Amino acid sequence: MPKKVSVSEDTFVALARVALLEVTGVDTFEDKPVVTHEGESVNVAYPSTQPGYPGWMWTVSVSNVSGGDPSVLEVGLLPGEGSLVSPDWVPWADRLEEYLLHEKELKDQAEADDDEEDEDDALDLDDDVDGVDIDQLDLDLDPSPLEVPDEPDDLFDHVELDEPDPLDP
Numbered sequence: 001m002p003k004k005v006s007v008s009e010d011t012f013v014a015l016a017r018v019a020l021l022e023v024t025g026v027d028t029f030e031d032k033p034v035v036t037h038e039g040e041s042v043n044v045a046y047p048s049t050q051p052g053y054p055g056w057m058w059t060v061s062v063s064n065v066s067g068g069d070p071s072v073l074e075v076g077l078l079p080g081e082g083s084l085v086s087p088d089w090v091p092w093a094d095r096l097e098e099y100l101l102h103e104k105e106l107k108d109q110a111e112a113d114d115d116e117e118d119e120d121d122a123l124d125l126d127d128d129v130d131g132v133d134i135d136q137l138d139l140d141l142d143p144s145p146l147e148v149p150d151e152p153d154d155l156f157d158h159v160e161l162d163e164p165d166p167l168d169p
Helices: 009-023 094-123 150-156
Strands: 033-037 039-049 056-063 072-079
Touching: 009 033, 009 039, 009 056, 072 150
Parallel strands: none
Antiparallel strands: 033 039, 039 056, 056 072
């Protein structure tokens, strides 16, 4: 049976700090580690001081196997309770299905609105849209013929441009 060598907590903290400094700068964490022992590993957590990561912890897992020297297993930045995290990932097929259902609902609603407008139009035949009721017009009147310009440009001859028109010689 191998003899268990007792390793001090300070050794784990020192090893974790060295590993953490290989990944990030000293200004991204508080040097107040929290050490937890979990079976054959020790987790050393440092609170993050990065502006976008309140409540997050830099964690370093160190092996604590009997008969062996401690070694770094993993370094990472993990969210704590109340940390801002992204929403759960939703597979593309599920998002597409939701999108298609939403599009179908919008199409059905538009068709229902069109049907209601058609019913409204059928009922409101006597309403005038332009403010003139055709029943009140005197049919004996001969409206003056419309003035049609001789050239298409005549319509805009009254417009004065600030700069001369480069296309008009």
